Amino acid sequence: MSVTGPAGFRAAGVAAGIKAGGKRDLALVVNDGPQQAAAGVFTTNKVKAAPVLWSQQVLKEHKLRAVVLNSGCANACTGPEGFQDTHATAEKVAEVLGVGAIEVAVCSTGLIGERLPMDALLPGVDTANGALASGAQAGLDAATAVLTTDTKPKQAFGQHDAGWSIGGFAKGAGMLAPNLATMLSVLTTDAVISGDDLDDALRAATRVTFDRLDVDGGTSTNDTVLVLASGASGVEVSKEDFAELLTTVCTDLVRQLQDDAEGATKTIDITVRGAVSEADAVAIGRTIAEDNLVKTAIFGSDPNWGRIAMALGRVDAEIDVDRLEIATNGVTLYAAGTKARDRSEADLSGREVEIVVDLHLGEHAATILTTDLSHAYVEENSAYSS
Amino acid sequence: MSVTGPAGFRAAGVAAGIKAGGKRDLALVVNDGPQQAAAGVFTTNKVKAAPVLWSQQVLKEHKLRAVVLNSGCANACTGPEGFQDTHATAEKVAEVLGVGAIEVAVCSTGLIGERLPMDALLPGVDTANGALASGAQAGLDAATAVLTTDTKPKQAFGQHDAGWSIGGFAKGAGMLAPNLATMLSVLTTDAVISGDDLDDALRAATRVTFDRLDVDGGTSTNDTVLVLASGASGVEVSKEDFAELLTTVCTDLVRQLQDDAEGATKTIDITVRGAVSEADAVAIGRTIAEDNLVKTAIFGSDPNWGRIAMALGRVDAEIDVDRLEIATNGVTLYAAGTKARDRSEADLSGREVEIVVDLHLGEHAATILTTDLSHAYVEENSAYSS
Structure with a gap:
């Protein structure tokens, strides 16, 4: 189980035709609430992909209704046109979900310097919207759609005794893939927690997990870790308790990333x-x-x-x-x-x-x-x- | 031509039995004067091999009569005993040349963590002393005796119109070799120049030559570049003129190191x-x-x-x-x-x-x-x- 493990989330992973060969390449994760708190951490690279610039901007309000992710193209070093493509992607997701584009984060992974095939991506958003579901399969489909040279999807899930949980998926680590970029991770929770506390907890957890994995020293143009809270469990959590379970879930994902790093024999x-x-x-x-x-x-x-x-x-x-x-x-x-x-x-x-x-x-x-x-x-x- | 190109120098490169297979593994470069100005630059690594600690010490007076170099063992991470081995090597060279040990620099390259086979090295110094000569072959023998996984010796020579010259050899670059360490270079000149000017010129030249070669980011425990001036040409040089020709000679050596770096296809x-x-x-x-x-x-x-x-x-x-x-x-x-x-x-x-x-x-x-x-x-x- 991953992002659909906690209550209040639906996900989908579909083949939009961005990648060749009919592989899944477009994922959507939707927070149905009742709350929509969110936080994110992003690459420290000065060369930031368009989706990073966009998502940093929308995350300032600590609120997200959805995340759309694509593999097959990083949309990095693509200038103002590349940023417009990201904006158009968020607008499309906002339209199908009936929300504002400012509530939609975007993540991309793939070759740097190439434009997104928008004629494939935009219809893909419709397909993904139609496929949204809350079961384990939907989470797995989303975790699969973001893969590049990863050999398998990476999912993790943690349940707290008090009746709330955290789930998530991740792909890649550092600049791992041939010609490709990016470590991406989306985490979800049904705990009741404020955006500010979510932000603090995410920084505390990633500092000792994702930030401590170093396969080749590369820091991609697209690295993004997002956490979305639905509040659907009705259980209020302390920042500390939340950070503790979040660290456990992130550690699980990081171990999977390490084990599946390119060419790793050790x-x-x-x-x-x-x-x-x-x-x-x-x-x-x-x-x-x-x-x-x-x-x-x-x-x-x-x-x-x-x-x-x-x-x-x-x-x-x-x-x-x-x-x-x-x-x-x-x-x-x-x-x-x-x-x-x-x-x-x-x-x-x-x-x-x-x-x-x-x-x-x-x-x-x-x-x-x-x-x-x-x-x-x-x-x-x-x-x-x- | 290399270290024996400038007047006032003799060199030798012999097989002392430090390496297996009867390969040359011990080099000696002697400055017969009339002057003995010298300068050196060393690795910035905090883990410094015994010969680096010794040579930094003796170079403080900016005067050297000789340099002894061995391949086959780096004498790094060998504790006080390793330092005693370096000291004994310098003492032995001082004895055969009739000079003070404080006038003898020592360089080593090879596996980190192993002790020098002193029972082979010390008799090797006698052999090297007997082989000292001023011709091109002696310089080549010395350049050959310091090699590890280098595929060929690296020598360079530059002649100034005013009647003085600079010669030198080098081996390796960064931490290049399997299990081995070190970039070593010895440069000689027959120009008349003070130790302080030599030091300034060496720092100016290495800053834009050896310091700009980066094969794998490694900084070895043993990196050493030495320059010795005999004054045998009788021609006084300015610091600036000397630095200019020294930079040319060092550039030549660095290009050879780059070209012969391990596994390089480009x-x-x-x-x-x-x-x-x-x-x-x-x-x-x-x-x-x-x-x-x-x-x-x-x-x-x-x-x-x-x-x-x-x-x-x-x-x-x-x-x-x-x-x-x-x-x-x-x-x-x-x-x-x-x-x-x-x-x-x-x-x-x-x-x-x-x-x-x-x-x-x-x-x-x-x-x-x-x-x-x-x-x-x-x-x-x-x-x-x-």
Whole structure:
């Protein structure tokens, strides 16, 4: 179950003809209320796709009636005409639902620099509207329609004892796909919560979930995470309780994104602890996660801790090489300024690899999730785009 | 010709048994004077190998009689014992040359975390001392003895009309080699120049040459560039004239490093111009150079400018997406906020690829040199290290 799990939501995922081959490529998620609180977080890239610019604008009121999403085209770097296409998409959804365009968010994913095929997309909105339903299949259809090179849909659902729930789907992570962009996620809840609280909870949850997945350092032009609250359960929730369950649901989605990252043969969890600040821990973890020499070593199942030491040494963070410890899969390979146990003792032959860096300097920690750099990654990302 | 090109220098490159298979692995470069001015620049990595810590120390006096270099072992992350090994190496060289250890710099390259085989290295110093010569062959032997996965030695030489010259060799670039570390370069000159001027000139030259090559973002634990001046030409030079020829020689070496980078099937020159500062131009160029999606696209000869736009948009630098222009191999693909000429018009099938980003915001520019991300890179860097 995903976005249709919580009460008050309908969804659809249809084939509008944006992608070749009759695949589902247009999703619609509608909040039937009684409330329509909403919040969103967006890419920090300075090059923002038209749908991001639009959705940031409409989210200022913290209210959404619907989200329309397409795969097959990112509508990024498309100028004023591209923005008009996004606007026209929102207007079309508003028209079929009988709401205002200002209540409709738009998300796109696909090749950067190409215009949306509006003659396919606009009739697709009618088809999607006709297919709207509240069952699990409708949620799955929507989760499927946003996929690009993902090999499977990613859905998550969490139920709170007090009688409310959160559901959601996601696709991609970072700039993963050949020629394609974007991590997109739509989350729904039937809890009663204000737009401001929803916004705070979303930022708290994404900061430690979506923001800690780093497959290739890319920050797409289209990254968007939206949360919509219907209030249909009638249960008022605190910001803290909501953020807690939201974090659990987002963690579930992020794990699925990590596992299905392009070309991944290993999932790598990098925990940095003993840091003087959380920012230091995150910066070190991200640099290790993005280091191609670390990533290729792990593709080769090689516990080459020298590359980990090299990577962390180039971060602008507080470290002391004589106190630093590096372990892979539970075996400490470097400690007290020199080699510890022999690398042959650390078995990295499985799919799951854990790197732990203990700086022994403070109380802060963070875990960054990444994957290896494999032949399949190079293959998928070097195929010709046109 | 390289380090033995300028008058006043002898060199040797011998097989000491540090590497397997009887390959040359120990180099010695001796400055016979009459002067012994010297300067060095070193890795900015916080995890510094023992020879870097030693050489930084001895360079404080801006005077060197000799440099000893080994391949096959980086002597990094080896604790106090590793530092003692470097010290003992310098002492041994000092003894055979009849100079002080404080006048001997040490460079190492190879696997991080392993101790130097001193029982092979120390007798190797005797062998190298016996082989010291001033001819071109001796310079080539030294340039060969420092190689790791480089496929060929890299040498350069420049002659000034006023009767003085600069020669040098280099190996590797960034963290290039499987399990290995380090870019090392030794430069020599027979010009008469003070240690302070030499230091200024070296920093000016490396800032726009070695510092602008970025193959994989790695900054090794061992990176070292040294310059030694013998004064044997008797010709006094200005700091500016010296820096100019030094920059030419370093550019030659850097081009060779780029061309021989691991797994490279393309050399990519990324020029960022119209920036509000040189720092912005360098930061944008480096981010594009390190972006795996850009690098894999170019491996596939794909002028995928959307990935270049994505990469530059995530840099903390001033950009205006509506003024930005992106061109590959002379064809403008993005301008005025949208797609320009079709990507099919840009032919990237050759080995040399040029990316030009014009920000149209200011007068500053920089060119970063990099290579593509190929199957061969993944292959070389995922082989098991032991």
